[in-house]
Amino acid sequence: MITERDVHHIANLAKIELKPEEVEKFRREFQKIIEYFNILDEVPEEIEPTYHVLPLKNVFREDVPSRSLDREEVLMNARHVEDGYFKGPKIVED
């Protein structure tokens, strides 16, 4: 059972603010979707998981410096910029 409390918890993990009327709607939908997902309970545990479909190995390259983007280009999509840096929200509450 998915409860409204669960929805609030998930929204907090995902950092998405919800309006009160959204909570019940998402709860009902999540309930239905997760019930459907529970079909996987039938699948035996002892199967090896596949993280990647191709047998890729770590790729090494020469450790040589190369050009990165200009500071101006990096900052051009940001709204809060100060002295050539991104300005983020406070992480320690007052």
Place this chain on the structure above:
Amino acid sequence: MITVREWRERLESERCYDLILELFERIERSKLNAFITLNREALEKAREYDRGEVKGRLAGIPVAVKDNITTKGLRTTCASKMLENYIPPFDAHVVERLKQEGAIIIGKTNMDEFAMGTTTETSYFGVVRNPYDLNRVAGGSSGGSGACLAGDESVLALGSDTGGSIRCPASFCGVFGLKPTYGLVSRYGLIPYANSLEQIGPMANSVEDLALLLEVIAGRDERDSTNAGVEFRFKRMDGRFRIGIIREMTAKDEVMEKFYEIVDVIRQRHEVVEVSLSSFKYALAAYYIIAMSEASSNLARYDGVRYGHSLDKLCSWTKYFARVRAEGFGEEVKRRIMLGSYALSAGYYGRYYLKALKVRTLVKNDFQKALKECDLLIAPTMPSLPFKIGELADPLTMYKMDVNTVPINLAGVPAMSMPIGFVRGLPVGLQIIGNYFEENKILNLALDIEEEIRDEIRSKKVA
């Protein structure tokens, strides 16, 4: 439907500038809503072509690019309010390749928000309409790329396919679309949704054009660490293939009737048998769990600090991030991020995410077994004809429409959708699936079929 060959014929007697201008005028009058942003620099590029300054395998050919593929200096939105004003400072690898070959990028195509959807109805910029019936969807998530090809608004297009997002709109719009083997095409510059599943792929109006565009975009790129470093070159084969019909991948009766008509056509040149994928019934749930889990992680980057939707004033970080994301994301994106967060959260990881990865092993093994017995596998691409706009309101019902396309992404094998004719005036698509890096075989079967039914698939005019 314009092919590269037809466009080149026109270029012999007409100026590229005039042809591109005509295309732009057509797009501006169009009701399809296939484009989010047009590239005005395309006209300048066309002038360069007319002056004889552009060389390459796609010289002077218009290409539409899905709006989740970054284009330097040209707005790239992912059809989201979150990236409504985002101007990428770099080109995706595939865009670099297009430019090197002289292609004219005409604009960015409409899609489901962050590629999450099957109908393009989740786009912040409005739904894409089906060229054969404006009241129906064009499919998704690469709906704009599919619709612009059928509607004579481009000659080639790029899409991306996480669980069917190239093949579904190709099927619904009656065009050709291919999801390459995972790792064949670099994902550098593809804005990620579920990166272990998705690939950029070509969409076109003929098999020949599809192969040409794949040749251009496939190949080595060090900036994508999952890139296989494999090139693609199309070669005509004239062998007899053994083709397996996947028993579990079905569709509504009217679609199946069309499908079996084509099976008869295939039988004239190839051997046809039946195969079974026993893990099929778990694939859809596993796909959505993996895709949502990866989405919840990939989309964590949208915090309103470095790019994307932001607030006037900075406040405490928890409030700032949560509000930016509440305002910037649409409903389906929120749903998938939250469900992904749930599937990965303490206590549920083993039951959902890890279990889904185990199903991926089963699906992969099933395909390997079937593709040992057969050269290629076939099935209807979509379980029904294109839906009416607004017809599927319930999220789970919508997810179930991807049932025939998602197993391919779980296994990472290549698959294409090609048009095989019309039912009630609406296009039907055939899905052809091959083994890893055997795109050539897929395209050869598609070419055999296209040669037989070309008149039928090009018989109908769009609405």
